[in-house]
Amino acid sequence: MKTDCTTRRALFEDENADARMGATFVISAALTIALVFVWIIAPPASIGVSEGQLAPEIIGQGYLDGGWEDFQLTDHINFSWVEGAEGQWILLQFIDTDCPHCWKSGADMSEHWPIFGDSGAVLYVTIAVEVVGNEHSRDEIVAFKEKQDYVGCKSTSNCENRPGDVHPWMYVDALNSDVSDDYALPGVPFELLLSPDGIVIWNGAQHKSDGLDTVDSALRHHLMEDA
Amino acid sequence: MVAFAADWPLMLFLAPVVIGIFIASPMGAPRLPEMGEARRRLLGLLFIEAGGFTASVYTWMIHNQMAATGTSELCAVKGLVQCGSVIGDPTYSTFLGLPWGIVGMGAFAVIGWLTLAMFMEMKADWAEKYLDYAWYLSLPGIAGIVWLIIVEMFLVDGAPHICPYCTCVHIALGATIFLLYSLRKNRDAGHWEITRQKSKEELLALARKGRK
Numbered sequence: 001m002k003t004d005c006t007t008r009r010a011l012f013e014d015e016n017a018d019a020r021m022g023a024t025f026v027i028s029a030a031l032t033i034a035l036v037f038v039w040i041i042a043p044p045a046s047i048g049v050s051e052g053q054l055a056p057e058i059i060g061q062g063y064l065d066g067g068w069e070d071f072q073l074t075d076h077i078n079f080s081w082v083e084g085a086e087g088q089w090i091l092l093q094f095i096d097t098d099c100p101h102c103w104k105s106g107a108d109m110s111e112h113w114p115i116f117g118d119s120g121a122v123l124y125v126t127i128a129v130e131v132v133g134n135e136h137s138r139d140e141i142v143a144f145k146e147k148q149d150y151v152g153c154k155s156t157s158n159c160e161n162r163p164g165d166v167h168p169w170m171y172v173d174a175l176n177s178d179v180s181d182d183y184a185l186p187g188v189p190f191e192l193l194l195s196p197d198g199i200v201i202w203n204g205a206q207h208k209s210d211g212l213d214t215v216d217s218a219l220r221h222h223l224m225e226d227a
Numbered sequence: 228m229v230a231f232a233a234d235w236p237l238m239l240f241l242a243p244v245v246i247g248i249f250i251a252s253p254m255g256a257p258r259l260p261e262m263g264e265a266r267r268r269l270l271g272l273l274f275i276e277a278g279g280f281t282a283s284v285y286t287w288m289i290h291n292q293m294a295a296t297g298t299s300e301l302c303a304v305k306g307l308v309q310c311g312s313v314i315g316d317p318t319y320s321t322f323l324g325l326p327w328g329i330v331g332m333g334a335f336a337v338i339g340w341l342t343l344a345m346f347m348e349m350k351a352d353w354a355e356k357y358l359d360y361a362w363y364l365s366l367p368g369i370a371g372i373v374w375l376i377i378v379e380m381f382l383v384d385g386a387p388h389i390c391p392y393c394t395c396v397h398i399a400l401g402a403t404i405f406l407l408y409s410l411r412k413n414r415d416a417g418h419w420e421i422t423r424q425k426s427k428e429e430l431l432a433l434a435r436k437g438r439k
Contacts, residue, residue: 019348027340030277034284034332042288045295054295057317074317079297 049183049192051200055092056182058127062170063142071172076123077198087196089122089223091215094183094190097144098132103154103162105189106144110164112216117169121223122193124169129180131188136175145171191215193222236301240282240395244402247274251406256423263420265413269346272406276342279399280335286392287328289314302392312383313390319378327375331396338364338403349421355414362407368400 038044046053055073062071073090081087093109095102109124116122128141133155143150143159145167153159174180183190186205193202193215202218212218249255251271259267285301292299293315304311314320314327322330341361345354375397380387413419425433 019351020344022347023340023343026343027336030280030339031332031336034280038284038288038291042291042295042299042301044291047294059317072317074297077297079295 049200049203051203051206053200055090055192055194055198055200056179058092058172058174058179058182060127060172060174060177060179062125062172063138063145064170068138068173071125071170073125074198077194078196079198081196083195085196088120089116089196089201090194090198091116091122091124091219092192092194093124093126093215094129094179094185094188095126095144096129096131096133096188097136097140097153097159098155099188100154102189103157106167107163108215109167112219113167113169116219116223122219124167125172126167126169127172127174127179129185129188130175131180131185138173138175141171141173141175191218193218234391236285237391237395240278240285240392241398242278243274243281244278244395244399247271247276247278248402250274251402261422263418263422263424265410265419266346266349266421268406268410268413269342269349272342272403272410273339273346275399275402275406276335276339279396279403280332280339282392282395282399283328283331283335285328286310286314286390286396287326287332289392290320290326290328293320302390307387308389308391310390310392312385312388313379313393316378316383319382322371327393330371331400334364334368335399349419355419358407358411358414362411365400365404365407368404372397372400 047056049055058071058073060071061068076088076090078087093105095105109126113124117124126145128136128144130136135152137152139150140152140159142148144153144162147160147162147166150159151157153162183192191202191204192200195201201222202212204213204215204218207213207218212221248271250259251268255267255271256264259270262270289299289301289310292301293304293311297315298304299311299315302310302314304315320326338361341357341364345357345361348354375393379389379393
């Protein structure tokens with residue numbers, strides 16, 4: 001008995017699938033070539049908070065010398081800096097004015113500021129974020145920095161009682177920004193030391209038991225021992 | 228003008244766009260006498276999309292260099308016509324966290340796939356539907372173009388600045404949207420030809436030739 005095979009015939013007649021498959025191959029090839037070019041000529045920058053990555057951008061307003069002014073992290077980065085050359089390092093400290101540990105860290109910061117910050121070797125920047133509670137304000141940020149008579153720091157304490165001295169460096173208002181997400185804050189206070197070219201050299205969360213778990217030890221290690 | 232002409236990457240991306248516009252326009256008809264109007268416009272569209280795709284990839288590369296080093300060797304970073312202040316802007320150079328270059332590359336790849344599939348099989352039952360899909364996918368591009376021109380003119384640091392590669396992408400997208408619109412209009416009027424419809428004289432000539 002003679003049987004008809006329809007499968008082969010259907011493949012010849014139904015060319016719709018072929019056209020779409022052909023288009024898929026062409027577009028896939030174009031995308032592959034494009035991605036190869038990008039990765040060879042200008043690969044995406046490794047941006048993040050792990051050591052060796054470029055610190056994410058921070059844009060906002062910072063309080064310094066009695067007034068608020070624009071702040072942009074990249075304005076302070078020297079992308080052409082090379083290891084061993086002169087340059088200003090950057091210490092980023094993330095705090096919440098209501099957090100008890102941030103309250104305590106005020107004294108630690110005051111201790112190493114005269115050695116590294118006052119001399120200009122390190123640019124100190126404190127970034128105020130909202131992690132604990134939700135009743136933060138710019139007034140509270142200023143009061144925390146300047147140790148002013150203002151009840152609200154550490155939730156119910158008077159800011160003038162904060163440990164440490166008045167902080168003479170910039171405090172950036174990041175209460176309503178994406179900085180917390182961009183920096184994937186593991187908690188507060190959280191500190192990062194950046195080399196002058198914006199690369200994270202020290203991440204406090206990555207050093208728990210190697211003797212480099214404090215800002216002071218990290219600053220001494222990278223700026224004094226390396227020099 | 229000399230500097231503009233010396234900008235060979237820009238010329239490289241603009242060339243397919245210009246060729247595509249030429250092919251799709253009535254001026255392209257005498258050059259491709261056997262092609263139907265719809266097919267010729269689809270071919271022109273493919274050229275334009277190729278130009279938009281490659282220019283988008285280039286802007287993504289500039290973005291990557293700007294993010295990593297604060298400058299780019301692929302485009303000027305100072306002056307009125309430059310990319311640095313536009314593609315390197317930390318606030319306006321991304322859309323939902325993605326560089327605009329990736330957005331453009333993805334958009335042109337998807338619309339390009341639809342266009343290529345249509346071009347390869349115009350008589351397929353899905354081909355005319357794909358034209359609608361391409362059209363609807365291209366429409367958000369209008370808002371994108373308007374927004375990015377506002378960004379260039381008023382919002383970036385030191386505005387106004389004109390980013391030539393971004394402008395190339397805008398031109399490609401604008402031409403794509405216009406061509407998709409005209410293709411849909413023609414299709415709705417019953418014009419969806421693969422080959423050019425021959426005139427009576429041409430048909431008669433062919434018939435006489437066949438008799439001989």
